[in-house]
Amino acid sequence: MNVMAAGADSEQRTDHPLIEFDHVGMIYQGARQSFVAVDDLAVAVPRGQFCCVVGPSGCGKSTLLNMVAGLLEPSRGTVRYEGEPVQGPNTRVGYVTQKDNLLPWRSVRRNVGLPLELRGMGKRERAERVDQMLDLVGLAGFGDAYPRELSGGMRKRVTLARTLVYEPEVILADEPFGALDSQLRTVLQDQLVRIWERTRATVVFITHDLGEAVALGDRVVVMSSRPSRVVLDRTIDIPRPRDIFSVRFDPRFAALHEELWAALSPEIEGRRRA
Amino acid sequence: MSAIAGPMEADAAVPAEALEADGRERRLLSRRYRLVVITTRVLLVAAVLGxxxxxxxxxxxxxxxxxxxxxxxxxxxxxxxxxxxxxxxATLTAMALGFTLGSLAGVIVGFTLGRVRFLADVLTPFVIAVNSLPKLALAPLFILWFGIGLQGKVVMTSLVCFFLVFYNTFAGARDTDDELLGVVSLMGAGRRDRLIKVIIPSSATWIFTGLRLAVPYSLVGAVVSEITASSEGLGHLLKTSANTFDTAGSFAAIVVLVVVALVINIAVSKAEGLISRWK
Known part of the structure; x- marks a missing residue:
């Protein structure tokens, strides 16, 4: 089984992992003091993997995504994409940022259509794709609304739709479902997993919800509090396709959740004492 | 007690109709209220004039x-x-020309300085210095340079408008969210796309604020130049009336100025409502 998987891999992939953090460090220079956000991080994400990252808040998880996106340069080490160092905005990734980053002067439809517009897709095809995507994230009928008129959760879904609509090779997601109520979150997790199982994009997904990480990911990386290191790197061997609604009752789910929590909780405790 | 309970029960029984009736009543009430307000205003003006x-x-x-x-x-x-x-x-011509030229220059310079960091860093202190000068104090100098005709008024008015629009455009161009620009770059936006699809529209609200401020100030600029020295215009009319101890003429000129200012302000707020629907 393993041999077969490796053989299939080498056919379509180069020897490089798609995303690689090669001993990456990030130091923020404050006015009075500098602090180390990330210290000597070495993680590689192979093509097609759904990789979840959990860790205490403020541990520099967003920093990692910004580096993959090429919006931020590491202070030390190199971030590689297909073996090449990331330099400048990486247009092969789609980024669902923590903030919604919508264009407030554009309607929902024109916001979601923006990446397609930038890629020169024709008007009619664009409209079709956008409507389909809005339907998928449960925003059909809100196409003509402006971001200001929507709730925080709805804006978040617009952002998600805007990223999924052009099917980028890599999706970076920074707590995309954090602001949603739990029912809606489950529905959107389900949508995301279905879309992902179809497109097999590479996903780096930051969350503070361990359950979400186990339910969605092929792998969960647990980060420590600042300066960030990897505390645990766990493969999630729950078979796919997964049903988000019932995966939580899988006995492996409970065991993995427990194992991850055991790794994560000292970090959170440590922060509280510090 | 039963008198109170009666309508409440009716309310519960036919909520939709009751609500509708309630709404109609409230609308009626608000119409009556507005009528009272307007009548009082008219009476107030009549009393003062009387x-x-x-x-x-x-x-x-x-x-x-x-x-x-x-x-x-x-x-x-x-x-x-x-x-x-x-x-x-004469006044409106000076206003319109001054506003157009000053605002156009303000948008162009504001945008350039806002997006070219080096220029902004070099020029910011000078801009602040010039802006803190009361521009109207330059009127005598401009009249010396450009004469008492249209030209002097236009220069004065455009300077006043320039600074208002420039300042807001500058702030708007700098205010563009870097993270938003980053995310849009990831979607494949080049320099031109970022400018046209993000930076300009995001500065637009600021620019409109500047323009909205500049409109009434263009009237001030034109009238002040006319008062300082000119051959025609409402400011000229006001000044010559006052200089000849003609109070009726002075008040008449002021009345015209008030009307012009009112019309302009109404036009600006109407235009604003049409432009920024998304706000």
């Missing part, structure tokens, strides 16, 4: 305060002999 008319010549010498009837008579004369029209056109 008091003015009655007091002029009895309590206080009309030489100082003139009277509404004299002002109306003066306006009628001015309308009849074309004075009003010619001077209003």
């Amino acid at each position: 008091f003015w008319q009655a007091g002029s010549g009895t309590i206080i010498n009309p030489f100082w305060v003139s009277s509404p009837s004299r002002i109306v008579a003066r306006l009628a004369t001015w309308i009849g002999d074309g004075t009003l029209w010619a001077n209003t056109v």
Whole structure:
């Protein structure tokens, strides 16, 4: 089984992992003091993997995504994409940022259509794709609304739709479902997993919800509090396709959740004492 | 007690209809309220004018305060002999030219400085220095340089407008969210796309704020130059009237200025409502 998987891999992939953090460090220079956000991080994400990252808040998880996106340069080490160092905005990734980053002067439809517009897709095809995507994230009928008129959760879904609509090779997601109520979150997790199982994009997904990480990911990386290191790197061997609604009752789910929590909780405790 | 319970029960039984009736009642009430407000306003104006008319010549010498009837008579004369029209056109022309030139320059320079960091860093202190100068104090100098005709007024007005629009455009261009620009770059936006699809629209609200401020100030700029020295315009009319101890003429000119300012402000707020629907 393993041999077969490796053989299939080498056919379509180069020897490089798609995303690689090669001993990456990030130091923020404050006015009075500098602090180390990330210290000597070495993680590689192979093509097609759904990789979840959990860790205490403020541990520099967003920093990692910004580096993959090429919006931020590491202070030390190199971030590689297909073996090449990331330099400048990486247009092969789609980024669902923590903030919604919508264009407030554009309607929902024109916001979601923006990446397609930038890629020169024709008007009619664009409209079709956008409507389909809005339907998928449960925003059909809100196409003509402006971001200001929507709730925080709805804006978040617009952002998600805007990223999924052009099917980028890599999706970076920074707590995309954090602001949603739990029912809606489950529905959107389900949508995301279905879309992902179809497109097999590479996903780096930051969350503070361990359950979400186990339910969605092929792998969960647990980060420590600042300066960030990897505390645990766990493969999630729950078979796919997964049903988000019932995966939580899988006995492996409970065991993995427990194992991850055991790794994560000292970090959170440590922060509280510090 | 039962009198109170009665309608409440009816409310519960037919909520939709009751609500509708309630809404209608409230609308009726608000219409009546508006009517009362407007009537009071009219009465207030009538009282002030009546008091003015009655007091002029009895309590206080009309030489100082003139009277509404004299002002109306003066306006009628001015309308009849074309004075009003010619001077209003002169002021509006100076305003429009000054506003257009000043705002255009303000947008262009503001945008350039806002997006080219080096220029902004070098020039910011000078801009602040010039802006803190009361621009109207430059009117005598401009008249010396450009004469008492249209040119001097236009330069004055455009300078006032320039700074208002420049400042807001500059702030708007700098205010563009870097993270938003980053995310849009990831979607494949080049320099041109970022400018056209993100930076310009995101600065637009700021620019509109500047333009909205600049409109009434363009009237101020034009009228102040006219008062300082000029051959025609509402400011000129006001000044020559005052200089010849003609209070009726002074008040008449002020009335015209108020009307012009009001019309302009209404036009600006209407235009604003049309432009920024998304806000």
